[in-house]
Amino acid sequence: MITVETFDTLAAASSAMAGAGSGNRAGAGGSCYMGGGTLVMRAVNYGDGDFSRILRSRDPALLRIEPDGGGVFIGAGATMAAIAGHRETAFLAEAATAVGGPAIRNMATLGGNLFAPPPYGDLSTALLALDARVRTADGQETPMESFFARRRMTGPLVAGVTVPRPEPGVLRFRKVTRVRPKGVSVMAIAVRLPFRSGRLAGVRIAFGAMGPTPVRAKSAESALEGGGLEDARIARAAETLAHDLAPADDALASAWYRQAVAPVHLARLLRSAREG
Amino acid sequence: MAIHKGRGFACVNYPIGMNLGGDPSQALVHATPDGKFMVTLSSIDLGQGMKSVTRQIAAEALGVSVSDVHVDTADSDTGPHCMGSFASRGTHRVGNAVIRAATEARAQLLEAAAEEMEVDAADLVTDGSGNIHVRGAPSRAITVADTAIAAQFRQGRTLAGRGIFLVPPSDADPETGEMSPVTCFAHAALVVDLEVDDETGEVTVQSIHSAYEVGRALNPRLVEQQLIGGAWMGLSHALFETTEPVYPERDPAPLDFNSYVMPGPGDIPDHHVAVLERPAPDAPYGGKGPGEMCANPVLPAVANAIYNAVGVRCDTLPITPERILRGLRELGGARPGGWSGGNFGGTGNPNGAEPRTGSGDGAGNGHGDGHGTRPAWMATGR
């Protein structure tokens, strides 16, 4: 049987979680933090979560979307709809809108997206490309990449992310689905393409649903870094993808197919970036 | 990258009712005291419109307005036996049972009216809007309501009918397969236009032009619902659906609608439907069930269109982007207009393409010569 505990502050929830000796999701104590519920409630409904205790927080700070230094802070409780609709996070609107139908976007939160297994995690893919940092309840910040490398359901609760604000047009996002207008990802691709004096400087390329977590395609980044988006360069970048991506078979597509079309979709995304 | 247009054709017939017969359905019809009619069934409405089409059939056969008829189903204590809603049998079997029940009730209605009017029941007709009158003399009339009241309270007569329809059971011959499967068939033909992305194997279906022969469209809007929704399901079966994506292996297995995929509202092609009506002699007002056959021609038409577009024969369903991409790799790239040609068409060729004479050298060789020129039938339609 499930018990639900709701806390006024994230800190309280986090220490309750820590007290239970577990983390954000199912841990040793069988506790699970719930944000929007899109994944947790499904597990509850099907009785297949390995937790018996749900922790929630109604901390208003979790809903914040606000400027933070040169970037934006997005609270872990901000929904896809809120992120898509907020002026401060307009650069993430495309990625946030790519998630689910309207009802799901009204429910699914940033925090949940950070922990969602493939084929979910479209927004997180964009955040990885933007070199966002995950802020936990203890105030610590971790780069997305390290966060994903160690992603597990233990440790302090996530308070939100801080995202460097990209110049307009620098973030490009593409979601490949089987179903239109909405389906889950065959893959999601987010690229950060900052030009300095006509050359790319600080390229970041992230793929979602191409591994257990969103992952950077570093070889492709190197292929582009310091140059432009000429066809040959794009082709070279696309060729390298197999090194960095490790997709799995699922009911939507095989690993073979995902690997086969990843270069195509990356090349198309880069060409469309070149063409504005 | 290239997007290749293709068009494909397929046509089918479809057997109406349970194979080999032996699948009865019954109906009861009775009048309320003031001449409204209840049709009692145990048939299932699972969206196909059973309640609605049997209501119209009953109204027609009774000679009253549809607003004076209500269909009640399905309760095993009150509704007489029905084999079920499957095999496109509902309209045909249940419809016929309803006609029989309604015809019996109508005969009693006319007899009751004749007694009230002191005329011969054989001379009476209904006007379909609540009146019974002497043929050719609309002013010599009595309302259905007054007739029912008289039947019940003065004549002591029921206005009710029972109906059953059964195609007698038969069997298939073990040696030759000789059999009497069904009594009538619906028909369909359609053209699918689509585009194939030769780098990803993705297919976008643009339009369907179809002709469906349904015996008689008992309610054209219900028929339209079946045909439009059925074609959607055909597309879904052609391109999307499977519980075992790498059959015969059981995994990975879709467990939700995120992974068991179907076309979304953004995947819907234009669909231009024509309905033909060749009434089946033993069907209710000629109507054949359109519910199953509408999906069937879409599947092969899609496969044929993909072949036309890129030269890949898609013989395994569903035709996923992966299957197409693997086919393209085996082929060494798309071969648009893949078809070995022939001398055909020629009239009204909107492309002005010349008919070609191909090698005609046989099976499986889908890409002989002249890929650059499209046969006339490949031209994109209106």
Place this chain on the structure above:
Amino acid sequence: MTTFEMRKEYFADERPEDLKEIGRPTIRQDILGHVTGRSRFYDDHLFDGLLHMRCVRSPHHHARVRAIDASAAEAMPGVRRIVRSGDVPKNLNTLLSLLGFGRDDEPLITPETVGYRGEPVLAVIAETEAAARAAVRAVRVDWDVLPHVLDVEAALAPDAPIVNSEYPNNSFDYHDRYDHQKLRFGDVDRAFQGAERIVEGRYRMSPIEQAPMETCGAIAVPESNDRFTCHTSTQALFFSLATTAKLLDLPSAKLHFIGGTVGGGFGGKVDSVVEPMSVLGAQLTGRPVKFMWDREEEMQVGAPRGAEMWDIRDGLDRDGRIIARRFTGYFDAGAYTRLSSYAVVKAVGHLPGPYTIPNVAANVYCVFTNRTPATAMRGFGITGVDFAIECQMDRAAEAAGLDPVAFRILNAYRDGDMKAHRRLAKNTALIECCQVAAEKAGWPLDGTALSQSSLSGGGGARASVPETATDGEGRIGERRRRALPAEPLAGSGPRGRLPEGTIRGSDVAAAPPQRMDMGPGSGPDLESFVVPPLPAAPSPATGPVPHQPPIAPSTAASSPAAPATPTAPATPATPAAGDSMLAARLRRSRFLAGTRRR
């Protein structure tokens, strides 16, 4: 965008237009309920004290239950009853036993050996769905995992694991005689030899889920009058009622089934699993019990449309007419028969599609594999083979160098033509559909194709049943004899390992004439038997017989060197046994008899 037009000019003289209500776009009777959310689907009935029933299911494709420990589950809060296989009074059924078709082969709750992943071996009834789920997770089953087979061709191999003990050959038994349903019309092998072109194709489709938005379910309620009311999502009310009565050994008068408003079915709600489960639950607890599938069960445990595989071989003449068409079909039934056996017969009756072809043959198998049993779906028995036929038609048109539409019109069936199942075509309209679809799409047809009509050009010579080659291949057990237990198999009759075409004395009564010549609708003409030219047969002498192409390879254009005509033993003429078999079927039929047998 959708457009919709009625083409009233076609068949106008066959269609009186004096109807008042028929043909009108009357609004649906049920629509007000639908748009207000007040239509009562089975689950839209509320009961105090409703209990929830859920199953413990096999995680293995094929396994034996050594032991089940439900003690922890039984002790959990909210758990009201553990339901074991022994609680099902008559725990063996086949759906079509209601038609007297096939043998009982499937338990409601499996006592020992499961044949597919997801097969139920125990059920739990609890106060809430959550409690039932928790209890199911607490049940421990000790499994003895067995080898499994998932591929239809592998299942037919001599050494394949036995999927379904009632059908140890892994194929359904047809007519107590063959391991497939045959169609024989004319002589395809001879016709292939004279064909200008041969076109071959193999077509496959994987299982499809009906995916109604409302999952399958039922709520059974014990009534004060010692009856049970069952609110159900069934597509076939009395079918489900009779199945429930049979499995639970209950007089049908004790059952009151209510349904009729169903959230989509598409064939998936015929199987009558949820109804006996819920009624059993209500019997055992004395309380209302709901048994419904969640979406995962609907997708992987609920019976799909089964997979099919079709091999088609066509012979074409110089003009592009199809003169011979041969099918080998495989329906993947999964672990139990359900409706697949019947789908095969329906498919055979549908062959060779809506075309007039003078020589047609088919062997179609209902094959058991270790997967979820298949059942009906929209297009039952037809969708798969129509896909195969219509892809094949495009291949054949290409081979003939003909426009695909014109090619179909050339070969289309017309009024008065004899179909392969030996009934005359009437009320046909394929040609007109082809013409209208082509016209709408701007697909140019030549004058010849445009001038054709379903009303003319049929009949005459096309109305006759051709001289037909038959054979005795595929007797039950032939394929797998060596791999199976030595003792004779129930219901399969006396057999020995005899060369194909050989008919033993004891089989003669059921044996067919080897060649028959029948006029339309007539019985076999007993005067006209001749010794048939049989196709080349595999040697019966060589070891375990691998699964042969069910119709032996033809000897047409591609391999002209082997016009094999082995002599087959002549056999005395005996009329086909169809009539007596039907009678037997009717005698067996519970449904037609209208009463339940004790």
Place this chain on the structure above:
Amino acid sequence: MTKTAVTFRLNGAETAIFVDGGQNLLDVLRRGVGDLSPKYGCGQGGCGGCSVLVDGTLRLACITLAESVDGASVETAAGLADGPRLHPLQKAFMEGFAAQCGYCTPGMLMAARALLDANPDPAREEVVEAISGNLCRCTGYEPIIDAILAAAADLRGGAAR
């Protein structure tokens, strides 16, 4: 089992009920309160059959923790009509033959309602997006999209009058 008291407004009426830990809103609406208009299709948030509005926002009841709507306003398809007067969406679905089995209809209506509340003059693609989380197995969507557009036009006309 621990029960939690939850109070909310359902289609304008104050409602109070005890819920189980982890119980979802769909179950509470249907079995607890007796509003049977939202439908169970998956329990996974994948079909939209249980779409409801919570404080005016479209949500899926099956994956909404029931106690999270404490103090909120919940609207379902059962509350769409004003007594016997149908909402323009209901009328449009009726006249446009936009339902067959009817099981997805209540959820579809609520998704459409959420759209039209925010955007009275949607383009066709916006309607497509608005119902992209709601599955229909019968209609092929086209009649549903048409009906929503027709209702939007009707509502705009009504507002002008």
